[in-house]
Each structure stands twice: as C-alpha cells, then as structure tokens.
Amino acid sequence: MKDPFLNKVAVWTYYKGSKREQGIDEGQTTVAFVPEKGWFWHIPQHNDMVSVGVVAEGRYLTRDGVKDPKAMFHREVGENQWIKDHLSTGASTGDYYLTSEYSYHARHCGCDGLLLVGDAFAFLDPVFSSGLMLALKSGVMAGEEVHRAILEKDFSAARSAGYATQLRQGVENMRKLIYAFYEPTFSFKDVIMKHPDAAGEITDCLSGDVNKDFTSLWSKIREFVPLPDDLPVGQPLDQATDGHG
Ligand SMILES: Cc1cc2nc3c(=O)[nH]c(=O)nc-3n(C[C@H](O)[C@H](O)[C@H](O)COP(=O)(O)OP(=O)(O)OC[C@H]3O[C@@H](n4cnc5c(N)ncnc54)[C@H](O)[C@@H]3O)c2cc1C
Known part of the structure; x- marks a missing residue:
C-alpha cells in the first residue's frame, strides 16, 4: 500500500565534474533545503560523478505548468545557490528521471x-x-x-x-x-x-x-x-x- 501522506515527487540526474569537498570530505553528501519543505540531494559517487536531485510536493514542482523533468530540475537548481554553485563546474549526463509516490509498505x-x-x-x-x-x-x-x-x-x-x-x-x-x-x-x-x-x-x-x-x-x-x-x-x-x- 502507498503511504497515506508521503506522496512526494523526485526529479534527478547525474553530473560529471560537479564541485566536491576536498580530501577526506570528498564523498560528503549534502542535503540542501528547498522552500515548501522540499530538499536537494548532492551525493558524490565514483569516477567524478554526482547523483543530484530534488524532492518536493508535486504541486510545488509542477507550478507554472512545468511537466518536463529537465525543465523542472534546472528551474529548482536556479533557485538554490549552493546547488547552482556546485553544479556550475560540471555537466549533466543528459538523462533526467522523475518518480512519484514511491513510499509504500x-x-x-x-x-x-x-x-x-x-x-x-x-x-x-x-x-x-x-x-x-x-x-x-x-x-x-x-x-x-x-x-x-x-x-x-x-x-x-x-x-x-x-x-x-x-x-x-x-x-x-x-x-x-x-x-x-x-x-x-x-x-x-x-x-x-x-x-x-x-x-x-x-x-x-x-x-x-x-x-x-x-x-x-x-x-x-x-x-x-x-x-x-x-x-x-x-x-x-x-x-x-x-x-x-
Ligand atoms: C536514485 C536513488 C538514490 C538513492 N539514494 C539513496 C541514498 O542516498 N541513501 C539510501 O539509504 N538509499 C538511497 N536510495 C534507496 C536505496 O537504493 C534502496 O533503499 C536500497 O538499495 C534497497 O536495497 P534492496 O536490497 O532492498 O533493493 P535493491 O538495491 O534494489 O536490490 C535488489 C536487487 O535485486 C535484483 N533483482 C530484481 N529482480 C530480480 C529477479 N527477478 N531475479 C534476480 N535479481 C533480481 C535487482 O537487480 C537488484 O540488484 C536511493 C534510490 C534511488 C533510486
């Protein structure tokens, strides 16, 4: 069964060359706050790749009628200074993913x-x-x-x-x-x-x-x-x- 309340939407992609912390903190995961109780994840992986995505209410992410995951993702990046800065040195692999209502029991x-x-x-x-x-x-x-x-x-x-x-x-x-x-x-x-x-x-x-x-x-x-x-x-x-x- 679906969880009665945890009905969020997640949009994500993978970046190569995104900024990461130095030394022992290189693999540090960052969670960045989004208004309307949403959040970004920025998780360094191997081969200079980073998993980066945003989670929020569907009605927040689809405001302005935007349905395309890529457009949605980049609009949110533009509104988060930390994420914007860290992605500025990298490039997306080009694939964007969207999933919703993924909490279940x-x-x-x-x-x-x-x-x-x-x-x-x-x-x-x-x-x-x-x-x-x-x-x-x-x-x-x-x-x-x-x-x-x-x-x-x-x-x-x-x-x-x-x-x-x-x-x-x-x-x-x-x-x-x-x-x-x-x-x-x-x-x-x-x-x-x-x-x-x-x-x-x-x-x-x-x-x-x-x-x-x-x-x-x-x-x-x-x-x-x-x-x-x-x-x-x-x-x-x-x-x-x-x-x-
Ligand atoms: C984009 C993304 C980011 C995530 N980030 C995090 C994170 O940062 N931290 C965190 O804690 N969790 C994260 N998760 C969730 C986490 O990956 C899962 O909760 C966890 O992997 C679940 O482990 P599992 O062993 O139950 O299932 P899985 O890891 O999915 O393993 C199931 C395995 O079974 C195999 N399989 C499927 N069907 C068959 C079949 N018929 N026969 C044989 N094999 C089969 C699959 O190929 C797979 O290897 C993330 C998930 C996604 C999608």
Whole structure:
C-alpha cells in the first residue's frame, strides 16, 4: 500500500565534474533545503560523478505548468545557490528521471517459505537516507530468521511474526521523523530548544538505532505537530485463513 501522506515527487540526474569537498570530505553528501519543505540531494559517487536531485510536493514542482523533468530540475537548481554553485563546474549526463509516490509498505512481510527484506518490505521517503539502513538491517534480521528456520525445519509464515513486528517498529519510528520533517511549521531546533534531551533521541533514530523505545520523543514532538499512527500492515500472510493456500 502507498503511504497515506508521503506522496512526494523526485526529479534527478547525474553530473560529471560537479564541485566536491576536498580530501577526506570528498564523498560528503549534502542535503540542501528547498522552500515548501522540499530538499536537494548532492551525493558524490565514483569516477567524478554526482547523483543530484530534488524532492518536493508535486504541486510545488509542477507550478507554472512545468511537466518536463529537465525543465523542472534546472528551474529548482536556479533557485538554490549552493546547488547552482556546485553544479556550475560540471555537466549533466543528459538523462533526467522523475518518480512519484514511491513510499509504500508491503501488506505482509512474507508467506510460507518467503520473507521480504529491504525495499520489497517497505520504502520510506528518502530524506533521511533510511533505504540502505533498513535494507541492511532487514537483511541481517532475515538471515537470522532463515538460519533458525533451517535448523528447526520450519518455514511457515507464522514464525516470521516477530521479524515483522521488529522491522515494522523500525519503519514506523523513522516514518514519524519523516512526517514531522514535512510538517510546514516543524523545526527539530524548536523541539531541542524546549527539550534538550530530545537531541540524543533524534540522533539515535536518524543514525539507524530505530528499535529503541522512542515513546518519550514522540510525546515531545507531538507538542509541536501531529504524528501518524502505526499502519496495520506487515504481519505474515496466513495462506490458510486468507484463502490463498
Ligand atoms: C536514485 C536513488 C538514490 C538513492 N539514494 C539513496 C541514498 O542516498 N541513501 C539510501 O539509504 N538509499 C538511497 N536510495 C534507496 C536505496 O537504493 C534502496 O533503499 C536500497 O538499495 C534497497 O536495497 P534492496 O536490497 O532492498 O533493493 P535493491 O538495491 O534494489 O536490490 C535488489 C536487487 O535485486 C535484483 N533483482 C530484481 N529482480 C530480480 C529477479 N527477478 N531475479 C534476480 N535479481 C533480481 C535487482 O537487480 C537488484 O540488484 C536511493 C534510490 C534511488 C533510486
């Protein structure tokens, strides 16, 4: 299922020769703010290439009736001094990509003999780069799950309930931070100014420690903006009761 609120649009391309930081910071990723709660990514890659793109609400990116990804991309570049400056020394490969409403959640984590990991399980808006983190985390968890299944010769869906609960908890915690980020009036700084201990909790979640108990953090953030309830998805498909057996 699609995520009810994370329905953004992303437009991106690849540049060769874009400016990057010097020395050990050469690979530094930069996220640049766009009005209307959007953002640019600028991610140095190998061979002097850079992945660069912009994410925002569809109605913001298509304002003025612009639909062409290339035109959309360059209009936004023109409005962001940091991105404009860094791209000024490089050139696009010429291919421009557009994708939308890419946040989704699998209704089930798997069925008898099958377990979903990474993007197959869920994909969240990429603002906090949670895609790789959740792919790696779920890969490790699934590996342990499969190992136990082999030892116990039991590949039934039901035994994956714990995997599903733990992984969904991580997804939901990250999802709350993403929802907060996109609330027009929200600022992490405001939360931390009022609740200094929130800084550590936010950092933990953003850095991938997503299975902690963040109840206290959500209470603090809810003083500023609403946060979503957990989605009722992810448990293994019981083929016997769901009629797919
Ligand atoms: C442009 C872009 C930029 C991104 N930037 C970031 C970022 O900066 N940070 C971040 O954390 N995430 C980022 N992501 C998201 C991240 O790439 C994914 O969340 C992550 O790669 C998911 O890992 P995965 O193993 O689940 O899936 P994938 O990496 O997609 O791996 C799935 C693999 O399965 C293979 N496959 C597919 N079908 C079959 C088949 N039938 N048989 C055999 N093999 C098959 C595919 O070829 C692929 O190699 C970005 C995504 C995009 C598109």
